[in-house]
Amino acid sequence: MRVSLATHGGLAAPITSRRPPRILDTERMPPAAAGQLRRLVAAVLAEGGGTRRSGRGGDAMTYTITVDDDGRSATITGSDTTMSAAFGALLSLIERQTG
Amino acid sequence: MISCITPPFILDRLLDSDNEAIRQAALATLLTTARLRGQREVRGLISGALATAADGRRSIFDCENGTFLPFATFVRAEDDEPVADRSANQAFDGLGVTRSFYRDVFGRNSIDGRGMRLQGFVHRGRRYNNAFWDGQQMVFGDGDGEVFADFTGSLDVIAHELGHGVTEHTAKLEYRFQPGALNESLSDVAGSMVKQWHLGQTADQADWLIGADIFTPSIDADALRSMKAPGKAFNNKLFGQDPQPDHMERYVELPDTDEGDNGGVHVNSGIPNKAFYLVATIIGGNSWEAPGVIWYESMRASAETTDFQAFADTTFSKAGELYGAGSSQQQAVQTAWDEVGIRVGVSPTLGRR
Ligand SMILES: [Zn+2]
Numbered sequence: 194m195r196v197s198l199a200t201h202g203g204l205a206a207p208i209t210s211r212r213p214p215r216i217l218d219t220e221r222m223p224p225a226a227a228g229q230l231r232r233l234v235a236a237v238l239a240e241g242g243g244t245r246r247s248g249r250g251g252d253a254m255t256y257t258i259t260v261d262d263d264g265r266s267a268t269i270t271g272s273d274t275t276m277s278a279a280f281g282a283l284l285s286l287i288e289r290q291t292g
Numbered sequence: 293m294i295s296c297i298t299p300p301f302i303l304d305r306l307l308d309s310d311n312e313a314i315r316q317a318a319l320a321t322l323l324t325t326a327r328l329r330g331q332r333e334v335r336g337l338i339s340g341a342l343a344t345a346a347d348g349r350r351s352i353f354d355c356e357n358g359t360f361l362p363f364a365t366f367v368r369a370e371d372d373e374p375v376a377d378r379s380a381n382q383a384f385d386g387l388g389v390t391r392s393f394y395r396d397v398f399g400r401n402s403i404d405g406r407g408m409r410l411q412g413f414v415h416r417g418r419r420y421n422n423a424f425w426d427g428q429q430m431v432f433g434d435g436d437g438e439v440f441a442d443f444t445g446s447l448d449v450i451a452h453e454l455g456h457g458v459t460e461h462t463a464k465l466e467y468r469f470q471p472g473a474l475n476e477s478l479s480d481v482a483g484s485m486v487k488q489w490h491l492g493q494t495a496d497q498a499d500w501l502i503g504a505d506i507f508t509p510s511i512d513a514d515a516l517r518s519m520k521a522p523g524k525a526f527n528n529k530l531f532g533q534d535p536q537p538d539h540m541e542r543y544v545e546l547p548d549t550d551e552g553d554n555g556g557v558h559v560n561s562g563i564p565n566k567a568f569y570l571v572a573t574i575i576g577g578n579s580w581e582a583p584g585v586i587w588y589e590s591m592r593a594s595a596e597t598t599d600f601q602a603f604a605d606t607t608f609s610k611a612g613e614l615y616g617a618g619s620s621q622q623q624a625v626q627t628a629w630d631e632v633g634i635r636v637g638v639s640p641t642l643g644r645r
Contacts, residue, residue, distance in 0.1 A: 201550040203422035204449065204503070205440070205516055206558040208531045210551065212421075212439075251456030251467065251479060252424035255550040270550075273359075274426040281360030288359075288418040292436075 194219045194231060194262040198287050203254040203273075215291040226290060233283040234260055234269070243271040243280050250274045256284060348391045348402030348410050352380045355416040361431070364413055379444045383412035383432055386450030393451070393486045394458070397580050398588050403457035410454070414444055423449050425456035439511055439530070446505040447490060448483030455482030463594035468548045470599040472557035477564035478591055484519055484568075485580045495572035495579045501525065519569040522562025536562030540600075540633030563632050564600060570628035571607075575621055582621045586611045604629045608636040 199214040219227035237243055243258075253273040260267045271280040353364035354377065367380050374381045387410045394400040402408045411429035420433025423443040430453040432443040443449055456479050459465055465475040480502050488498045502525075503516035513526035522536035536559055537543055543563065546556035553559060568587060572579040590606040598606075608629070611622035626637045 202553055202558075203424065204443075204452070204558070205421060205506075206553040207535050208439070208516070208526075209421050210553070211531045250424060250426045251459075251475065252422060252453065253426065254422050254424070257550065273422070273424050273431070276359065278360050278362075281358065284359050285357070285418065288420075292419060 194227075194234070194260065196230065196234065196287060197259045197261075198284075198291075199257045199259075201255050201257070202252070204252040209254070215287055217287055217290050222290065226286070230283075230286055230290070233279065233286055236279040237269050237277070237283050238267060240277055240279060242267065243269040243276070258283070258287070347395075347407035350384055350387050350391075350410045350412065352384050353411065353413045354380065355413050355431075357415055357418045359417045359420075361413055361416075361426075361429070377414070379414040379432065379434070379442055380412075382442070382444035383414050383430070383450065386444065386447050387412055387430070387454065389447060389490050390451040390454045390482075390486050393489050393580075397485075397489065397584065400458070403454060404461045408457075408461075412444075412450075423453050425453045425460075427460065430454060430457070435506065435508070438508060440506055441508050443506055446503050448480075448487040448501075449503050449506060450483075451486035452479040452483035452502065455479035458482065459591065462592045463598060464596050465594065465598060466596045467554055467557060469555035469557075470560070471597055472554050473560035474564055474594075474598060474600060474603055476557045476561035477568070478587070480517060480519060480561060480565050481568050481584075481587055485584050488578070489580050494577055495569075495583075496576070498579070500569055517558075517562070517565065519565040522566050535559050536565075538562055538566045538632065563634075564603065567604070567628045567632050567634070570631055571624050574624035574627060582611075582615065583624075586614060586621065586625065589614065600634055604634045604636045 196217045197214050200212070201210050203209055217230065219230060222230065255272045256270065258269040260269065269280070269283075271284070276284070349370040351366065351370070352368040354367045355361065355364045358364065367377060368375050368384055391402060391410060394402070402410065413429055413431040416431045416433050419436035421436055421440045423430070423432045430450070435441045435443060456475070459475055459478050463478075465471040465478070467475055483502055484498065484500060500520035501515035501518055504514060506516065507513050511530070512528040515525045517534070517536060518525040522538040523534050525534040525536070527533040535544065540563060544556045544559045546552035546559065548555045568583065571586070572583040575582050586607050589610045590603060593606050593610065594603055607625050608622065611619065611625045615621040629636045
């Protein structure tokens with residue numbers, strides 16, 4: 194399974210949107226972390242694939258996580274102001290595993 | 293009637309209640325009592341209660357690199373001494389300066405004008421390159437350590453985020469296209485004024501930069517944005533050139549999407565930013581005096597869909613109301629908007645470009 198995280202918006206929107214996406218591949222991860230990634234992806238997909246933009250607040254970043262697994266593809270979206278606990282956990286895991 | 297049976301000292305204590313509904317009820321009761329009896333001492337009691345340091349009390353939380361705010365740990369309250377964590381103290385101090393600015397300069401009691409608590413969350417996420425206002429609290433990342441440093445290290449960034457809260461409780465400008473860019477600009481104006489007020493700088497002494505302190509020393513950039521010279525805050529190989537326009541002729545049309553920054557709200561804010569800089573330098577002296585008052589009153593008179601032209605028109609009429617029609621302040625407002633390509637104070641029959 195390959196997971197790609199693209200980040201947009203925020204206080205420094207013109208700069209951060211030019212930064213490359215973070216990419217994870219379960220084949221290149223320790224088995225325990227790979228298993229955790231699969232479980233969190235499944236949990237967020239079970240919630241309906243994240244949330245859309247809330248329109249509230251200021252400078253919130255938005256996240257687009259693309260999951261490619263065995264020829265199937267899914268997109269999960271979330272924002273700083275609307276994320277669920279499961280989405281937050283998935284985001285934290287991707288951030289931790291990519292630096 | 294409650295006011296007949298509740299002694300003033302109990303009402304006074306209720307004004308300090310943690311429960312918003314109880315505070316409002318106590319205040320309403322005191323106001324009613326004062327109005328009915330015209331008692332000077334009761335009015336004094338009310339104004340004393342309103343002016344206490346209890347208003348806009350600060351709480352700082354540590355996210356410990358998490359992204360889900362309810363899991364954060366409480367680290368410092370209003371009456372606490374500084375803690376070991378530098379970010380927590382910087383957020384605490386920055387929110388305090390901004391709170392004092394709104395109180396002393398505009399007579400505004402915290403974000404909502406009614407003493408709303410100020411909650412700051414630090415160490416949000418891992419290598420998180422952002423700070424934001426989520427409708428209730430201000431949240432700060434540590435930066436990735438390569439491009440960005442700790443976002444609590446910049447007073448104008450802290451004031452920018454608190455400014456989003458003030459806008460949400462006044463104009464409520466929607467966060468897309470021109471109203472969104474105006475929303476962004478009002479936060480940059482707040483950030484600059486708070487920084488200049490704190491440093492005691494006049495308009496011509498100030499750097500007019502937003503986020504000059506959030507880049508790591510290895511990054512070749514002056515700041516995130518320049519209100520004095522939009523489009524010139526940075527130009528380097530790593531992330532290119534500052535895309536902000538400084539004139540309507542260079543307005544950047546972007547889609548209302550995540551990738552398009554909701555129609556370029558952090559891009560086109562350069563136009564009203566430049567207008568405020570010009571008003572402040574033409575009038576001269578302190579930006580938070582006449583220029584700040586004109587902008588603040590115009591924000592309060594704006595609404596969800598106010599665009600650049602409508603806001604410019606409002607600043608022109610507010611300048612006339614506050615300082616007189618044809619005053620030097622009103623002329624400065626007209627000249628400033630004209631220099632960024634927005635005409636104000638012209639008769640509709642003469643046409644508008
Ligand atoms: Zn902002």
